[in-house]
Amino acid sequence: MDLLRSADRQPKPEPDVLLDAYRWMVIGRRLDRQTRELAGISGPSASQSDLTAACQVGAVLALAPRDWVFPTHREYIALIARGIDPLEALALPWGDWHCGYDPCAHRVAPQCAPAVTQIERAVGLTHAAHLDDDNIVSLVFVRGDSITEREFSEACYFAMTWAAPVVIFVQHNFGRHSRFAMDASADQDNLDLSFPRGLVARHGSAPLVDGTDVLGVFAAVTAAAERARAEHAPMIVEALPYRVLSHGGADRDGDGVEVEERAGSPVERLEAELREFGVLDDKAVRRVAEEAEAMAADLRDRLSAEPKPDPAELFDHVYAEPTPQLREQQTLLRTEQGLPGNL
Template identity: 30%
Template sequence: MSPLYQVLTPEGELAHDIAGLPDAATMVKMYENMVLVRLFDRKSINLQRQGRMGTYAPFEGQEASQVGSAMALSPGDWLFPTYRDHAAAIVHGQSMARVFLYWMGHMEGSISPKGLNIMPPCVPIATQMVHAVGTAWASKLQSEQHVSLAYFGDGATSEGDFHEALNFAGVFKTPTIFFCQNNGYAISVPFSQQSASRTIAQRAAAYDIHGERIDGNDIFAVWMTMKKAVERALAGEGPTLIEAITFRYGAHTTADDPKKYRDQEALSAQWREQRDPIHRLRLYLEKQGLWNEEKESAFISAAGAKIDEALAEAESYPKSRPEDMFKHVYAELTWMAVEQQNELTNPDKQEEIPA
């Protein structure tokens, strides 16, 4: 098994002398972004438990993978997130209020800011990968200098869409970057029971595309690997498959109980204590004189206020209506959808179905 590419060790030290590190301002911004989205994530879980938001997919522990990869993009690049990649979407320019709206069941939560190409979160597993290849191919045909970044988890690599996307991208050398956050589990199924492949990155060879296996909790490794992938894509050298090894501290969603299939507390404690992405970057910044406790307190206070402001904006929206689920799906509703719509809007006027 190939070793993980690592730049910043868990002790906050550089693993080796290396060129191409982010500058000091970017390092600080990386840290601030990771702290902000972690606070956002924790706030969202609390809101769900309070009944103020629907089922939510947490990401705490995966901040370096999402923040580092999104920060390597340009504003015009395409972002194809799953239902868990709201940290990446926020970093790329999506407002936190819109993310709150999405989890509150508002269609408006899928609208990205003007001028940004952030696709709605994709719930079906791996389908966004094919879409990312399509937009990348279109960009290439139009001689645009944009890449398409598709996020997915290790479970998505067991889907046919994964292989179709990589195959098409390899044949047409599309400027697509496939970013796998390998959390080790597809809900309750460990990777060892999904595939005989020892790594996900090695699958790149089957499609003759570039593959990288990195420490997904090392934001420097993530950012630098993504930068190189973008450069290759824009130079016409084709797609890249990145496997970022990371771990999510919480459940698959707020509707899941991970204790039923793994020792969640022990695993989370081990990763949090030994490999936490935020802690290791803070150690490095403190050693460089770029961060201290005073800055930490001030930033956490400001970030909390920013999140509360976004929440107030989201909660000021009228409550979403169940009948909105029938919009924007079909040009003309099917007879089954019409029946379902009538059942919802006129529950007392249903005809009795004959036996």
């Protein structure tokens, strides 16, 4: 992995961003472990992610507040690093709501379970924003095993055609990756990759970064976002993260590689670097650890509370403007259930 780590990893974050990176890495790991523990009892779990905390935190911190994030259903840590309430970020795996947070308030699209379909949405939104003179960048999280899907090529085609400043962030599975999947000279017979290769050939080689190095990811995504914004062009960044734990709670295939077995975990490596930079000390480490434990306890308590759904919500989102028939049906339901209010 040393060959994949950027030599200078420029631009280097400001001290407050460095501390934010460490803070969200620690909090993300703790909350992910908490949901994994609770999954065996009741409630949701964010553990379907590959625990690519460095990829998620580094990529999100590289964006401007006005930029958009398009996650898959696995980017739980990216969501909370973007400011979303940890409980709201669990709405989808919990089976509560399709999207438990306000996408416009956080500039984070709803989590997407179907493979790579969120890329086309990102391209459409970004293109529409630029037609309205809103110079934003959209970051799309994509799994490496999805790059051969037809939707991936279609999205890259639209991104190139419309010159949409979208950063496509591909996270490969380290054990089963195609190291130069976006290389324009590799595997020429695979037509599904023709458009992505054309994108890379037009804008230069896609940077390949260590997916466990949050500062390397930050530098790569920052550079890609700046170039996408300045040139109104789509960009691709590839990362090689380790899968720390199994893919799911029932997995016992041992496919993952334990990061702790390789010169320290990403959090430990980052902590050592920040101590060398002089921006982290024992007091700050304790403070972040205490914050992470408090957030885990709060999440645990709120997940344990018995939900009290309002059955009348069935009528709230059928149409933007409820029809007279829906108003009548909801009023009848509220009357029968003894619920206050109506449409």
